[in-house]
Amino acid sequence: MSEAPVVSEPRRRVLGALGEAGLETTRTVSSAYGVFVRTLYYLVRGRHEPGAIARQMYEIGNRSLVFVSLVMGFVGVILVYQGGIQTQRVLPDLSQLGATFLELLVRDLAPSLAALMVATRVGAGIAAELGSMAVTEQLDALRLSAADPVDYLVKPRFVASVVMLFVLTIVSGTVAYACGLVGAQVFFELSPRSFVDLSLVDAVYLGSGLAKCLAYGAAIPILSAHAGLTAQGGSNAVGAATTRAVVHSSLAVIALDFAISFGAHALFGDFSR
Amino acid sequence: MLDAESGALEQARSASEAPLRLAGRLALLLAAIARAVADGELDRRMLVKSLYETGVRSLPIVVLTALFTGGIMVVQAAPIVERYGAHGLLGWGAGFGTLREIGPLLTALMISGRVGANNTAELGTMVVTEQLDALRALAIDPVGFLVAPRFLAIVTTLLLATLFADALALVGAAYVGAALLGVDPTVFYSGLTSGLLGFGDVAHGLVKSLVFGGVIASSSCHYGLTTTGGAPGVGRSVNAAVVVSAAGVFLCDFFVSFLIA
Amino acid sequence: MISFREVSKRFGSKVVLDGVTFDVPRGEISFIIGASGAGKSVLIKHVTGFVRPDGGEIWLDGVEVSRLDERALASVRKRCALVFQHATLFDSQSCLENVALPLEKHGRSRPRGEILARARDLLTRVHMEAFADRFPSELGEGMKKRVAIARALALEPEYVLFDEPTTGLDPVNARRVDRLIQTLSREGGVTSLVVSHDLTSIFGIADRIVMLYKGRVRLIGSPDDFRQSDDPVVRQFVRGEAEGPMDA
Numbered sequence: 155m156s157e158a159p160v161v162s163e164p165r166r167r168v169l170g171a172l173g174e175a176g177l178e179t180t181r182t183v184s185s186a187y188g189v190f191v192r193t194l195y196y197l198v199r200g201r202h203e204p205g206a207i208a209r210q211m212y213e214i215g216n217r218s219l220v221f222v223s224l225v226m227g228f229v230g231v232i233l234v235y236q237g238g239i240q241t242q243r244v245l246p247d248l249s250q251l252g253a254t255f256l257e258l259l260v261r262d263l264a265p266s267l268a269a270l271m272v273a274t275r276v277g278a279g280i281a282a283e284l285g286s287m288a289v290t291e292q293l294d295a296l297r298l299s300a301a302d303p304v305d306y307l308v309k310p311r312f313v314a315s316v317v318m319l320f321v322l323t324i325v326s327g328t329v330a331y332a333c334g335l336v337g338a339q340v341f342f343e344l345s346p347r348s349f350v351d352l353s354l355v356d357a358v359y360l361g362s363g364l365a366k367c368l369a370y371g372a373a374i375p376i377l378s379a380h381a382g383l384t385a386q387g388g389s390n391a392v393g394a395a396t397t398r399a400v401v402h403s404s405l406a407v408i409a410l411d412f413a414i415s416f417g418a419h420a421l422f423g424d425f426s427r
Numbered sequence: 428m429l430d431a432e433s434g435a436l437e438q439a440r441s442a443s444e445a446p447l448r449l450a451g452r453l454a455l456l457l458a459a460i461a462r463a464v465a466d467g468e469l470d471r472r473m474l475v476k477s478l479y480e481t482g483v484r485s486l487p488i489v490v491l492t493a494l495f496t497g498g499i500m501v502v503q504a505a506p507i508v509e510r511y512g513a514h515g516l517l518g519w520g521a522g523f524g525t526l527r528e529i530g531p532l533l534t535a536l537m538i539s540g541r542v543g544a545n546n547t548a549e550l551g552t553m554v555v556t557e558q559l560d561a562l563r564a565l566a567i568d569p570v571g572f573l574v575a576p577r578f579l580a581i582v583t584t585l586l587l588a589t590l591f592a593d594a595l596a597l598v599g600a601a602y603v604g605a606a607l608l609g610v611d612p613t614v615f616y617s618g619l620t621s622g623l624l625g626f627g628d629v630a631h632g633l634v635k636s637l638v639f640g641g642v643i644a645s646s647s648c649h650y651g652l653t654t655t656g657g658a659p660g661v662g663r664s665v666n667a668a669v670v671v672s673a674a675g676v677f678l679c680d681f682f683v684s685f686l687i688a
Numbered sequence: 689m690i691s692f693r694e695v696s697k698r699f700g701s702k703v704v705l706d707g708v709t710f711d712v713p714r715g716e717i718s719f720i721i722g723a724s725g726a727g728k729s730v731l732i733k734h735v736t737g738f739v740r741p742d743g744g745e746i747w748l749d750g751v752e753v754s755r756l757d758e759r760a761l762a763s764v765r766k767r768c769a770l771v772f773q774h775a776t777l778f779d780s781q782s783c784l785e786n787v788a789l790p791l792e793k794h795g796r797s798r799p800r801g802e803i804l805a806r807a808r809d810l811l812t813r814v815h816m817e818a819f820a821d822r823f824p825s826e827l828g829e830g831m832k833k834r835v836a837i838a839r840a841l842a843l844e845p846e847y848v849l850f851d852e853p854t855t856g857l858d859p860v861n862a863r864r865v866d867r868l869i870q871t872l873s874r875e876g877g878v879t880s881l882v883v884s885h886d887l888t889s890i891f892g893i894a895d896r897i898v899m900l901y902k903g904r905v906r907l908i909g910s911p912d913d914f915r916q917s918d919d920p921v922v923r924q925f926v927r928g929e930a931e932g933p934m935d936a
Contacts, residue, residue: 175487175488176487221670221674224674225673225674225677228677228678228680228681229677231681232528232680232681232684233528235684235685236523236524236527236528236684240519240523244513244516244519254507257506258503261503262499262503270536270673271673274536274539274540274669274670274673275670275673278544278665278666278669278670279666281662282659282662282663282665282666285662286658286659286662289658289659290658290659388552388658389551389552389555389556389657389658389661390548390549390552390658390661391658392658392659392661392662392665393544393547393548393549393551393552393658393661393662393664393665394545394548395662396544396548396662396665396666396669397540397541397544397545397548397665400540400544400669401488401537401540401541401544404536404537404540405488405491405492405537408491408492408495408496408499408533409491409495411495411499412495412498412499412502415498415499415502415503416498416502416603416607419502419505419506419607420607470793556774556776557772557774557776558776558777558778558779560738560772560776561772561776561777561778563738563758563765564736564738564765564769564770564772564840565765565769565789565790565793565839565840565842565843566761566762566763566765566766566790566793566794566843567789567790567793568758572793
C-alpha cells in the first residue's frame, strides 16, 4: 500500500469521455498489435507444443459448444420468424425465405453471432486466467525463467481459438439452420423442401463468412490475452481486465464484420443475378 | 456400468438444476430490490451518481456499435434489395432488422460487457474488501444504498441507449446506403416511414431492451454480491456475469419475440 | 454489558470456539488475546450478528442478539460499532463523505451543512481533519484506521468493537490509536472490546484481559494478573516466547 498521494478524479465530462475513448482505442490497438506480431513470431520460431494447443482447443470447445449452439438455435428460430413476418408485408409468398436465411447465415450471422458469444465466454475466461497470473506475479516468475508469456500462454490459445471458431461456427450455424427449418414449418407451414435452397450461396459469400471466422478467431484471443496480461492494481484488477477483454473483443468483432462485409461487397460487388 | 450411468444421470440432473437455481436466486434479488424501493430505502444520490456513470461509460461504445450496426445492416440488406430492384425498400430492410432485433440485441450485448461487467467488478471488489460488511455495520442496508441504484441505472441506461442506438444506426445505414448502393438518403428515409414499419416495431424493440436490461442488471449484481476469493474471485464473477447475461438476453429475445407478436 | 454464554462455533471440521463464557463490564476497555486463528475476531463478530453461533448466547444490554434478523440487528449495530481490521473505508468517497454517510442515513433529515460540520468534528477528534477531502487510496494504513474509527463513532455508540486495531501499524501510529481508545473510554464512557496481539497495547491501556486458548477462556483478569500468572500458556504469550506449551 503506497503512501504517495494519487489524485482521484471522480467526474469526467461527456466530451472528455469520448476523446479519452478514442485515445484508449489507439493505445489498445497498437499495444495488442504488438502481442499479435509476437504471437505470429512464436508460431514459427517458438516452442513446439501440440499438447498445450490440444488442451486449449478442448477448453474452448468444451466450454462453448453447448452455449453457442443453444444460443444459435434460438437465433435461428427468431430470425426465420421475424424475417417471415416482415417479408409477408411486401411479398406475395415466402418461397425465398429459406434461401435468404441460409445466405445471411453463411455470410454474416453464423460467424458473427458465434464470435460474439465466444468473445463473451472464452475471451472473459482467457482474460481472467492471465489476469490472475499477472496479479499474483506468476507472469513475472515466468519471465524470470527466460520464458515469454506470449509463447507459453498466448500462442496455444491463439491457435486453438482460430481452429475452434471455425468448428463452432459450422456446428452452431447448422443448429441455427435446423431450428430455422423447424420454425418455418411451425409458423408458416413451409415444407423443408421449399425451405432448403442453396441457390443463393455463392463463393463470395462463403469466402466472406470464412474470412470473418479467421479474423474473429485471431482477434478475440489476442485482445483478451492482452487485457489479461496488462492487468494491474488491487482487488479490482482481474475484474477490470475481464471487462476490457469482453468489450474490446466484441467491438472488434463488430468492426471486422463491417469491414469484411463492406470489403467483400466493394470488391466483388456485383449482386445482380 | 451402473455407476457410470447413474453418474451421467446425476450430472445431467444437476446441470439442469443449476439454471433453475440461478433463476430462483435472481428472482430473490429482484424481490429484495423491489422491497427496498417500496420501503423508500432507495438512495437518491447514489441513483443519480450511478445513472451518470453508466451513461457516460456507455456512450462511446453505443455510438461505435450503432454506426457499425447501421453499416452492417445495409451491406447485408443490399443484395436482397438489389435482387428485387427494390431500392426504395432499403430503408425498410435495414429498418425492421435494426428496430426489432439487431438494435436491442447488440446494444444489450455491448452494454452487458461495458457496464454490466464493470458493475460486477465494483460490487465484487467491495464484497471482497469487506466494504459491504462495513455498510451493514453502520446499519445501512446495502440493497437500498448500493444495489438498487445500480440496478435501476443499468435498466434505464439500456433503454435510453437502445433508442439512441436505433436512431444512430439508421442514420449510419442511410449514409452507407448512399455510399454503397447510391440510394439517396431521402429515399432511405421514405422507405423507413412508408408505412411498412410502424411504431409497433419500435415498441417491440423497446420492450425487449427493458427485459434485457433486467436480465443484465440482475445477473451483474448477483455475481458481484456473491463474489468470494480475492482478485481472481472477482475475475471469475465477472466472467460468470457476462456469460449469464448473454445467454439470458438471447433466451429472453426468443420468448419476448413471440409473446409480443 | 456484553455477555457471552457457552458460545461455540465451528467451520467445517475445525472447532474455533468451544463454550466461551465471560462478561464485558460497561465503561471498561477489555482486550481479547490469544494466538492467531484462536477465534478472537470470530468471537467479536458475533456481537453484532456478522457471525451466528452454533451454540450458546450473546447478550447486549439484555437483548439476545444471535437469533435476530438483519432488520432487528440495525438497532444493535447503531449502539455497538465495529471497526474492521482493514479499515474498509469506501473507496469512491472522500474521508469526510465516509464519516458523513452514517449521519446522513440515520440523520432524520438534518440539513447537509450540519451533517458535514459534525463529520468534520469527528475527524478532528481523531486528528485527521486536514485530510477531510482526500480519498482513502491516498492515505496510509494508520490514517485510514483513524478515519474508520471516526466513522464508527458517528452514531455515538455506547460500545465499540475493535478488530486488531494496531496490527500492521508502525509504533507511532499504533500508540496514537491506543490513545484514541483510551480517550473514548475516559471521556465518552464508551465500552471497548479490543481484539489484539500487540503486547504494548495490551499492557498499555487494557482494564481487563480475556485470553482464549483452544476455543475456551484460559484466564480473565487485570494486566497485573496476567503478568504474575503461573499458567505456562499465559506466560508464553505474555512474554512472547517461541518455545512453550502453546501448539504451533
